[in-house]
Every structure is written in C-alpha cells, then in structure tokens.
Amino acid sequence: DQQVKQNSPSLSVQEGRISILNCDYTNSMFDYFLWYKKYPAEGPTFLISISSIKDKNEDGRFTVFLNKSAKHLSLHIVPSQPGDSAVYFCAASERGSGANNLFFGTGTRLTVIP
Amino acid sequence: EAGVTQSPTHLIKTRGQQATLRCSPISGHTSVYWYQQALGLGLQFLLWYDEGEERNRGNFPPRFSGRQFPNYSSELNVNALELEDSALYLCASSLPGVGRRAQYFGPGTRLTVL
Secondary structure, eight states, X not given: OOSEEOOOSEEEEETTSOEEEEEEEOOTTEXXXXXXXXXXXXXXXXXXXXXXXXXXXXXXXXXXXXXXXXXXXXXXXXXXXXXGOEEEEEEEEESSTTOOOOEEOOOEEEEEEO | OOOOEEEOXXXXXXTTXXXXXXXXXXXXXXXXEEEEEXXXXXXXXXXXXXXXXXXXXXXXXXXXXXXXXXXXXXXXXXXXXXXXXXXXXXXXXXXXXXXXXXXXXXXXXXXXXX
C-alpha cells in the first residue's frame, strides 16, 4: 500500500517558468516531509523539508507547501533551470519514537526545456 | 566533507548466492538506513541501524539482514538471492536522534541477480 503518492510520473517546463511537483499522502501520522532530487547513477540528494507545524518552507528557488487537511504537499521551483532536470521524490516520516524510516513516493521526472 | 559512500558500485550474483553490500556514513552520523529501489518502484525502507543496534525493519523477509559496526559503517546481507532482489540498494545516514532528521544518501549499489 503506497502511503505517499506522486501521481504525475513526468513534467516538462520551460526554462525560467515555475515547476510545481505534487505529492499526496494517506497516513495522518506523518509529521515530517522531505523532497529529494535524483540524477541518474547517483543517490537522492536532500532538497528541502517541512514539519507538520508549518505550512510553508522556503530555501532559495525551492518552496515546499503543506496542506494538512488535504494531505497534500507541493514543491515549487522558481525560476526553473535546465540543471533542475531530474527525478524528484517526495518522502515522509511518522511521528513517534522508533519511526525514522522514510516513506517515498514513486517520483516525478522533471524536464526543464532550455 | 565526504558524503555517504557505498561499495561495490555494481554486484552480479546468481540465484541462491549471498550478497554483501557496504556503507560508510557521513562523519558524525550514527544512524544508517538501507533502502531498496526496484525497477519502476519508489524507494522501499529495509533497515535502520543506530548505535550498533537494529532499530526498525521494513516489510522484507529475514534473509535481508545487516549490522552496524563500532565506527558506524554498515553491511547489508542478502541471503538465498532471488531474481526479484535485483535492484538499486541505497544507504543513507543521519545525525543521532529520533525523528525529523534529513537522511543523506550514497550513490547506491546496483545488484543484479541472474
């Protein structure tokens, strides 16, 4: 049962425009959410995170929005650059002790067109 | 500062054999996590080690096992290999403590079972 879902396998955006990647989750015990970027033949690279006590976190061109009532989060990249082309994974972890493992979505492949 | 390292990069085994994968965490990180990424799937949590102890385990059979050494490096062992064990195995590390810690990934070991 996939508790973290990324329903768009791919997304293409023009350079300079906004990229919006979406993620939905089903587990109400999730309280920490992360986005990772993955290039071919490399491990995922941590991008940005947000805890459930916030609804927005910003780091440079990357902003993550969390809508707890909808169990939805999104990653905005503005402006998009060709180097942002990669697979983006959404991940979440549960509150409470002994639950450090992350639950990942299946990823969205972002292509930024020059 | 060196990131998470994994060895070997590629590993080819035949059905029924055993595979051993190795991981060295980032300096100062005491937690090590193992994930499996099979073709077309997201990352699936395998194991979490912290301070030499197994803290949590994903939904995998007992033939997936591992250990963490006093220097916090870790091994993942897969016994009685099956064809469906072919996957990218990713190791990640994080700072000590429970919850809300970003995990930093290594480049992975590509295991192929023939």
